[in-house]
Amino acid sequence: MTCKSGVLTALVFFSLHAVHAQSPARMQNVKDTSVMSRDTSVLKQLQKPALNLKEVKIRKAKPLIEKKTDRIVFNAESSIAGTGADVLELIGKIPGLRVVNDMISIVGKGSVNVMVNDRLVQLSGDDLASYLKSIPSDQVSKVEIIANPPAKYDAQGNNGLLNIVLKKAVNDGLQGSVNFDYSLASYSTVAAGGNLNYRKDKLSLYTNFNLRKGYIAPKELTDVFYPGQTWSSLNQYRNFRTVPSGQLGLDYQLSKNTLVGASYNGGNTRFHSDENIRTTIMNSKFQKLDSTLVSDANAKIRSGFNAVNLFLKRVIDTSGKQVLINADWFKYHDDKERFFNNNTYLNDGSLADDSFAQYLSASQQHIDLYTLKADADLPYRFFRLSFGTKFSFIRNNSDVSFYKRLMEEYVSNQDQANVFDYTENTQALYINVNKTVKKWALQLGLRAEYTQTKGLSSDEDQTDRNWYLQLFPTAFLTYRLNELNTFALSYDRRINRPMYKKLNPFRWYSNQYAYAEGNPFLKPSYSNNLELSHTYAAVLTSSVSFGYTNSGYSDVNFTDGQSNIQVLKPVNFVTGYNYQFSNSISLNPVAWLQSNSQLNLFYNLSNSSLTETSASLKGIGAYFSTSNQFYFNQDKMLSGEIGFWYQSGGIDGLQKLESQYNLDVGLRKLVLNKQLQFAAGLTDVLKSNKYRYTSLVNQIEQSYTNYYDSRKLRISIRYNFGNDRAKATARKPGNDEEIRRNN
Template sequence: MLKLKNTPMPVQRILFVILLYIIPVSLIAQVHVTGKTTDSEKKIVSSATITITLNEKVITSAVSDEQGNFTIQLSDVTSHNYILHATHVGYREKMVLIIVPKAGNEVRLGNVVLDKESKELAAVSITGKENIYEQKADRFVFNVEKSLEATGSNGWDAISKTPGIQSNGNTISIIGKSGITVMVNDRKVQLSGDELFAYLSAIPTENIAAIEVISNPGARYDAAGNSGIINIRLKKNKNEGLVLIGTGTYEQRTSGTYTGNISYNYRKKWLTLYGFINGGQRITQPVEHQQIYYPASLWASENAKHITRNYSSVQLGADFTLSNKDVLTVLTERNLTSKTKEDHNSLTNITGLSNYKTDSLIETGNHINRDLNYTNIDLTYKHMLDGKGSNILLTGDYLQYTTDQDQALSSVTYAPPASDHRFNTASYAAQTITNYTGRLDLEKQISKGLSFTTGLRTSFTTTDNNYLFYRGYDQGPLIEDPNQSNHFNYQENVQAAYASVNKTGKRINFVAGLRAEYTDITGELVDQHEINKQHYLKLFPSLNYQQILNQNSKLTITYGRRINRPSFSDLNPFKYYINQYNYSEGNPALRPSYSNNAEVTYTYKEKYSIAAYALLTNNFFQQIPFIDVTRNTAYFTRQNLGKIDAYGIHSYAPFRITPAWSVNSTLYLFYYSMKLPYLNEMLDYGQFTFYGYLNNQFTISAKKNLTAEINFNYQSLSQIFLYRYRPNGYVDAGVKWSFAKKQATLAMNVYDLFKTYPQQQVVNFATQHYTFKNAYESRYLRLTFTYRFGKQTVKDRKASKTGNSEEFNRANN
């Protein structure tokens, strides 16, 4: 027992005050919240999910027992106001304000009464009140699940239909910018080109909640991607129960194709399971038109392709809630089948420019078979350090990606008189990419409105590329060409560390961060005994500053420095032949490009926004044409070019014209400029370009759940380096009917009604004169039927930050 009677009076009072302070704090530090979940008739509601939040952050959660009773412990209590959320299938969410007493260590809520939903409402998949598009402080959000246009499609198509995103063949970019990173749940997809297309095409839109376009990511994100990140956010079940969604889609182009998908979400107490299995066949028949001007002749080619792709894939994910503070996530993705067969038939007409008569013809048949396999495994462990939002995130990832491709080309030149000859090639390419990634992130709440985040990331990637090339002439046999066959090994190790500070206040919020990345690269041409090494350490600062101007307005300023590393295929030196006079190849000597990206955004009423940006890129690289006028050959390679600048403004505005007609408008006006010596001349250009996208949504009959969409897209003349792109655009239209208490949906969409979307490239500089148009089948009809089993609300998945997200996008650019 503490004795005070012999202590001088002033000290007695001080100790007494200290005791009065310490005792209540020690009691409140561990507070138990108890209650019982019942319905309005006082019947027990068991297995209800109980979640407690503070400032919209989840602090802890539990599940009521068979008698409806629950007990939740709050540790390190720092606020007197918490929110308790009680949810259960078939009932409306109940929110209760928890006021922690100044004395005592228990809060007794008594009965927490849940009101039943109507039968129709309980059967509907509720996704919240978000608009189809949202402009947030640091990103533009396309809520895919609310889009009629995206119904029955896949991840690739959904990205292509995102306002401000441009797709051309198998490449995607942000309008007015170059260099983009694609992520799924904050995990960078280490693929690009045909392989990125195949991977994203395997993700059904029924599993996608939203697509986020982030122009200036913070220090926590990988620094890759000059112009920012496209992040696909997947759905996840919020409440207990099972949801199954079955989708069947038929598409009519020149040929008919089909896809089928079954996705599932299941949650029971501490276990959540989710994923999908899908498969289908896609047949496309694009036609490429190419014209190459030599000093004495014009080579005009038409290449008709017939591409058949059969695919199936599976995703299996599980979240294990080990305790109120610990969650373990396991996610695996694997394709079951991905086989592509391409048949190309090309005819080249060579016309003399002096007499405009046909000198000769080249007829080429090109047959390609490609088999793709990938396995991706992600492990994520999250531990809550306290009740303030502090946590540790640990991830480990493994990726293996393989492709096997064989190509047989036969090209016959008909040149009178009697000088016909045949050029034959066969090639076999095998590629294996393996990646291991580990990541550790720490988020610490320092005080109210102030947090600190830091982390480490390590990534080890190896690629093994084996290429055998055979050639023959006329009726002779195919003989291996040692100058073309090769073995290319590539190793890339990236070690990164970052730190950022987040401060939120009443009028000013900001996030300031710094990321350091050390890259160690070794590229080896085995047969030539050539080794190319690169080592560099680079810093990447970032800033997001937001000021609340008044009740309706705010101003946001962002800045970030980023890197764009060449993809693995950009570095691969093997040649891909179109005919004996036309081929493409990679460049193992490529260096990364660096950019500084700044943007200022004004937002009004959280709906309307206008922004101005500047993107300054050094060491810019891309595929470029080389037309050899002395040998009448043309080839495409990759090369670092120099400095390219982009400036622009863009705006977003939603409008409601009538109660049944709403419009979402996205507009861009940007300017590209570049000045550098090229081919012994000075390339100096500047080009203004306009881009506009209008999304029109109509409610035809609210009673019959019948809606429609009409979307307009247009881009004016644009130029990047040598390539000038002629104006293009499209008009899409669709109608959707929901029935069977909204569990069934039938949708019909028609894309590119007037067949105006395919782009045409023009090169006209020095001795380089070239035009190209890919008349791919952009106009097609899609019919989709979807049926939802289960009566659960499905919300978007909160992304677990997985580690090899960066490697899974560059595997084949």
């Protein structure tokens, strides 16, 4: 056999074997030939397969909850009960998070700061609530709970950060959606909106507009046990809110490695409330009615914000090195007015002489915020390095006034008028290093923030200045024992600067005996947090954590047993210790059921430096939640959800909390190849989500029972149109910290 014959023989054998291995049926298309001892010619004819494969789309639904190294991810797109809600309602359905009177907190720990697309929102109270309520949950991709944020994030927020990631799927061609929602609690609320995305060559455009309008009717019951009297106040009010908001943005690919963009966000809130506050005063000794205070009030708030972002992203090389620069401007304003009157009735029902009075309290506030932020991410062969800087400049100006009506006009009370001017400038630097060695991963970071504040109050006729440089270290250590078991240890130090609302000395009167005001000399608090966790097969996660907070601040209702005056005011007075053990488990036992459950046990100890309060308070608490999604057909076009949580009694600062629980149900139907969605849900089915707590100030016990009209029926319709082959574009604008503390 010649060399040529041997080679050809081998090629024939290899070709026949390969075809046979790919598909036995194809052997029928290969003509049989003989292998000769001399030069051999081979005739091989392969026929074109009759089957033409078209594009195949594989869509795998994300689990509702994912546990990652430094955060817990709630995939909002997979939530049924949250469909058709606003973002604030959606957050309240996330296991481990609570929303009480529009305030967001982590169970067993306390309040948490909020980011949207990695930008810390500097709003608080009603303003933060209005902003989050203006964003439909259908626009949210996921919500990240970052308990111990790395150094690249601002150090603001003692209990970590909550990052709301909005959808921004800018596709080839046109894509968009429209939605309509109707909900009914004590009163109805309607919402409508839509978004539109367009991508062509190097240009991407995106926009959305939303409008929400409706009422809720909360109730607040307060009992104050004075030595000789018991004051019981019932505040029944109806809040009406109209919230239009919108966004417009563009990205442009200047070159292969350079992306630039700009965006605008804006919104306005028109809020008014009608209140009826009835306070009965009982004689403690004889248990007889002494008198009754009746106050009718209405409040008007007109607020709005404008936010502009400019960014540049430059990729340095193919290894992933890049630089991101953000410039942001944020402007916020509000104008508040509250009219109220007071009547005092004697125990026989007659009107007390000269008891009728009418008042007006008013406030205007303007906030301007400028930030410049630069971040560099540099991956190398043996480690990953990131560093950056940020400059922020904030000015907050507020003008408060108080009037009493005499005859036919309101006369100013100069003793209760004030102009407050506050500025805060911060310069920050950070560096972060990541290193992986076999089964070990280490991340070390250090952030330095130098802050200068100046508060000028015309009422106090003095200026309060502060300069402080603080260092905030972070550390993460991960050990992957095997494919099933991963251990992680993390530490960080953080700061909690007061929200602007807490600094504003504006007084908000409930009646002539009770009002709330800010504290312009409130200082930031600091915390140290340590957590050890274990994850098994991405199914079971267990963790133990410890948190220490010093110079903590909270609202204290200062009560005077002689004058019966009640003043609610924030002050620095708490040193807190938090210990927590947490278990969460995600199960998919059958194809039609996905279940996520969580159990937290926590112990809190709070020490007070105020002589008016208890010296210390401690307590053990527990929290359990379960969220279960059911699929009623194989293609998951019809699905349902049942969510339940229970929280035992415990403590929060120097308040004793009572137990409460909540049950939600939801149903969703998809049609037209999942382009059209119908959803219905009922929240707080048992009307059991009532916030109850007690506190002790000046040896006077205070008891609170508040219900915020949380039982609600919601119906939602959403239609998606356009190209559905998304090519997501992600970027992170830069005024991360400052928008959160606004108001």
